Amino acid sequence: MAESSLEQPLFEGYQPLEGTWDEYFEKPGTPREEAHKVVELLDALGSNDFRSRRKLADATFLRGGITFSVYSDRRGAERIFPFDLIPRVIAHDQWQRVEAGLKQRIRALNAFLTDVYGEQRILQEEIVPPDFVFSASGYIADMKGVRPPGGVYVHIAGIDLIQDPTGEFLVLEDNARTPSGVSYVLENRSVMKKVFPRVFAEAHVRSVEEYPLQLVEALASVGPAPDNEEGTAVLTPGPLNSAYFEHSFLARRMGVPLVEGRDLFVERDRVYARTTLGPRRIDVLYRRIDDPFLDPRAFRKDSLLGVPGLVGAYAKGNVALANAIGNGVADDKGIYPFVPDMIRFYLSEEPILGQVQTYVCAREEDRKYVVDHLDQLVVKAVNEAGGYGMLIGPQSSRRERADFRARIEGNPRNYIAQPRIELSTCPTWADKEVGPRRVDLRPYVLTGTQGTWVLPGGLTRVALVKGSYVVNSSQGGGSKDTWVLEKGNG
Amino acid sequence: MISRVAESCYWLNRYMERVEVLARILGVNVAFQLDVEIEDAERWRPLVIVVGQEADFLKRTKESLQDDPETVQDYLTWDEENPSSLYASLRTARDNARTIRETISLEMWETINDLWVFLNERRAQRLYRSDRQAFFLRIRNQCLLFHGMAQATMLHEDPLEFMRLGTAIERVGQTARLLDVKHHSIGPTREEKEESPVEIAQWLAILRFCSGVEPFLKRRTAAPSGKSVAEFLIFDPAFARSVTHNLDRSDNFLRLVRPPGESTIGEPSQTLLTEVRAQLASMTIETVLAEGLHETLTWIVESMAQVSASIHRDFFDVSGQVEQASHQA
Numbered sequence: 001m002a003e004s005s006l007e008q009p010l011f012e013g014y015q016p017l018e019g020t021w022d023e024y025f026e027k028p029g030t031p032r033e034e035a036h037k038v039v040e041l042l043d044a045l046g047s048n049d050f051r052s053r054r055k056l057a058d059a060t061f062l063r064g065g066i067t068f069s070v071y072s073d074r075r076g077a078e079r080i081f082p083f084d085l086i087p088r089v090i091a092h093d094q095w096q097r098v099e100a101g102l103k104q105r106i107r108a109l110n111a112f113l114t115d116v117y118g119e120q121r122i123l124q125e126e127i128v129p130p131d132f133v134f135s136a137s138g139y140i141a142d143m144k145g146v147r148p149p150g151g152v153y154v155h156i157a158g159i160d161l162i163q164d165p166t167g168e169f170l171v172l173e174d175n176a177r178t179p180s181g182v183s184y185v186l187e188n189r190s191v192m193k194k195v196f197p198r199v200f201a202e203a204h205v206r207s208v209e210e211y212p213l214q215l216v217e218a219l220a221s222v223g224p225a226p227d228n229e230e231g232t233a234v235l236t237p238g239p240l241n242s243a244y245f246e247h248s249f250l251a252r253r254m255g256v257p258l259v260e261g262r263d264l265f266v267e268r269d270r271v272y273a274r275t276t277l278g279p280r281r282i283d284v285l286y287r288r289i290d291d292p293f294l295d296p297r298a299f300r301k302d303s304l305l306g307v308p309g310l311v312g313a314y315a316k317g318n319v320a321l322a323n324a325i326g327n328g329v330a331d332d333k334g335i336y337p338f339v340p341d342m343i344r345f346y347l348s349e350e351p352i353l354g355q356v357q358t359y360v361c362a363r364e365e366d367r368k369y370v371v372d373h374l375d376q377l378v379v380k381a382v383n384e385a386g387g388y389g390m391l392i393g394p395q396s397s398r399r400e401r402a403d404f405r406a407r408i409e410g411n412p413r414n415y416i417a418q419p420r421i422e423l424s425t426c427p428t429w430a431d432k433e434v435g436p437r438r439v440d441l442r443p444y445v446l447t448g449t450q451g452t453w454v455l456p457g458g459l460t461r462v463a464l465v466k467g468s469y470v471v472n473s474s475q476g477g478g479s480k481d482t483w484v485l486e487k488g489n490g
Numbered sequence: 491m492i493s494r495v496a497e498s499c500y501w502l503n504r505y506m507e508r509v510e511v512l513a514r515i516l517g518v519n520v521a522f523q524l525d526v527e528i529e530d531a532e533r534w535r536p537l538v539i540v541v542g543q544e545a546d547f548l549k550r551t552k553e554s555l556q557d558d559p560e561t562v563q564d565y566l567t568w569d570e571e572n573p574s575s576l577y578a579s580l581r582t583a584r585d586n587a588r589t590i591r592e593t594i595s596l597e598m599w600e601t602i603n604d605l606w607v608f609l610n611e612r613r614a615q616r617l618y619r620s621d622r623q624a625f626f627l628r629i630r631n632q633c634l635l636f637h638g639m640a641q642a643t644m645l646h647e648d649p650l651e652f653m654r655l656g657t658a659i660e661r662v663g664q665t666a667r668l669l670d671v672k673h674h675s676i677g678p679t680r681e682e683k684e685e686s687p688v689e690i691a692q693w694l695a696i697l698r699f700c701s702g703v704e705p706f707l708k709r710r711t712a713a714p715s716g717k718s719v720a721e722f723l724i725f726d727p728a729f730a731r732s733v734t735h736n737l738d739r740s741d742n743f744l745r746l747v748r749p750p751g752e753s754t755i756g757e758p759s760q761t762l763l764t765e766v767r768a769q770l771a772s773m774t775i776e777t778v779l780a781e782g783l784h785e786t787l788t789w790i791v792e793s794m795a796q797v798s799a800s801i802h803r804d805f806f807d808v809s810g811q812v813e814q815a816s817h818q819a
Contacts, residue, residue: 064596065588065603239589251592258592263492267815274808276496276648277749279815 138328
């Protein structure tokens with residue numbers, strides 16, 4: 001009957017891909033242990049009910065103005081970030097290991113930055129080649145000898161993870177500058193609670209609510225006047241920035257002012273906000289402006305977003321910046337292959353999380369292999385993000401490969417290559433039915449002087465286009481809620 | 491609070507007030523045409539004049555349509571290039587709100603954004619075509635909800651006081667402009683003149699523009715006439731939209747946003763406002779009518795522009811702060 005076919009269980013006929021880890025199903029019709037409960041609860045809804053809840057979710061995002069800006073057009077200047085209602089589920093014990101691995105990695109990256117802008121032991125011992133560090137575009141030589149307040153460099157990190165065909169989490173990329181997306185984690189969660197109240201209540205999911213509180217505490221802990229939350233602010237490039245919603249969201253949820261560069265000034269190496277009651281000292285800035293635009297006196301002269309003199313105030317220790325200046329050297333794609341050795345060097349530990357095997361084109365041997373195997377590899381420019389400057393060998397044309405061969409040979413330091421990993425898939429609503437779509441995961445890691453805290457889960461990004469490996473929102477990606485289950489629930 | 495944010499709070503409420511006034515006067519005028527025989531030219535064009543857009547309207551509208559009720563209503567409601575249209579005012583209000591989302595409450599943001607989403611949907615156009623009074627009523631109620639949300643969900647401190655200051659200042663000017671509608675439609679008001687039924691109807695409409703019919707009746711001083719309505723809207727100390735009441739409120743909110751103690755921040759604005767209040771207090775409705783109602787209303791509107799410019803200098807213009815900091819350090 002027509003009616004019953006509309007009300008079929010959501011996952012009926014779902015086919016996981018060959019040679020790929022599926023987050024929900026071991027094989028067709030057999031859910032994994034951690035996904036069992038969620039499959040049962042969502043199946044019970046049926047696809048008609050599911051459709052109407054999707055509409056409710058979209059309306060909720062629009063109503064809340066949970067949008068990103070599109071520069072070109074005035075009327076529709078804000079879009080909602082596509083959201084898929086089927087959550088990604090992570091078992092409790094698996095997450096424990098990921099969390100430990102993330103904390104370890106952040107400790108090592110912090111130690112690396114302290115060292116690179118300090119004694120440079122790791123360079124002297126040639127564990128990381130010095131020319132790799134000095135040629136990194138994120139390396140800022142002027143920061144040598146400047147110790148950030150509290151000794152923390154990476155206050156907020158976003159470490160991109162993927163799951164390989166065995167289900168093992170691997171680090172794909174580090175983001176130690178200004179990782180974005182956490183506002184979607186919190187908003188996705190609140191929409192899910194609204195749309196699936198019963199499913200949510202029965203699934204026993206770890207909360208993400210604590211993030212803003214943890215963030216404001218981590219920020220306050222590094223202030224030159226410790227725990228002075230009054231002097232903390234979020235610095236945004238302004239409402240035209242594509243991540244403005246997030247800047248505003250975080251300020252609101254932390255209860256601190258959101259400021260633009262023009263709201264601040266520096267006098268005698270101290271930072272002040274222009275307020276209705278006159279100047280007021282600011283001693284911690286969670287800045288969402290990249291290094292080159294931070295201070296026209298120190299970096300790009302044409303920057304209108306920054307604050308003249310801010311870098312001087314920072315160098316004097318009068319203001320803490322989160323994240324610190326010069327972090328780009330730690331998340332450079334050319335430095336990434338050396339992170340496991342950093343962990344061994346600074347912590348005398350073995351890395352808990354694996355990472356993707358990487359060919360460094362600056363090494364002659366690697367480069368030869370890369371140019372001979374372009375059709376099998378993913379090549380990345382070390383200074384690009386957002387899925388740009390990338391060659392996906394198995395899907396490329398002969399012409400694209402020739403173009404990349406020339407680029408690599410022209411500037412080998414600028415390229416790395418990795419085998420294409422079959423990113424794991426998660427069931428995702430596509431047009432009229434549920435199909436497997438590839439996902440990655442960006443967990444968020446906060447560090448203050450009191451230690452390191454990891455947000456349970458993080459932002460799951462999903463390639464909504466069938467067969468696609470690119471999860472970036474600028475290229476057809478969407479997001480999902482990420483459910484880390486409580487102990488005893490998988 | 492950050493000066494730029496204070497400025498956005500202030501203007502957010504000024505623009506929300508404009509949206510509400512437009513929804514109210516258009517809604518009243520739609521109903522008003524059923525009551526009395528009055529020429530289209532006298533009924534609709536004055537509304538374009540009170541929002542200060544006559545030149546733009548005449549320039550962009552075919553001559554044969556300049557007194558057409560639909561054309562005027564479309565222009566005042568939807569025209570995106572008319573910066574004073576309801577649609578454009580709400581867009582400006584929402585743009586302001588969007589830059590201070592961390593300051594206003596979530597409920598306030600949702601109230602504004604709901605209205606914005608509604609106006610951009612086809613169902614708004616449908617309601618506008620099918621039941622115009624319901625359309626304007628819905629907008630008006632959403633504006634009132636905004637004020638209620640602000641009172642009930644924000645901390646009662648600087649950001650809210652700057653918003654309320656904006657509302658009060660805007661209301662002084664709006665009420666003065668609305669009182670002047672009669673001047674633009676029928677002509678000057680003089681005490682000795684006997685008024686026609688059309689004039690009386692116009693005064694009642696102006697009271698309705700200001701949601702003032704019942705409050706006026708509670709005063710029971712006189713039948714509606716130019717004199718009694720103008721007296722009520724200018725001098726009544728307790729009516730929510732009277733000039734005097736909103737000058738008092740402006741004075742109060744200005745005190746609240748100034749720093750406690752000896753500081754001179756905001757003093758020029760306070761002094762200026764005190765002068766305006768003193769001058770108005772020295773007038774009576776008789777002296778106003780003798781002087782000319784239109785002239786007095788023009789003086790009120792211009793004085794408020796000066797007060798607003800002074801508030802801008804005192805609180806939002808921050809060019810002098812570097813020097814202040816250097817004294818502190």
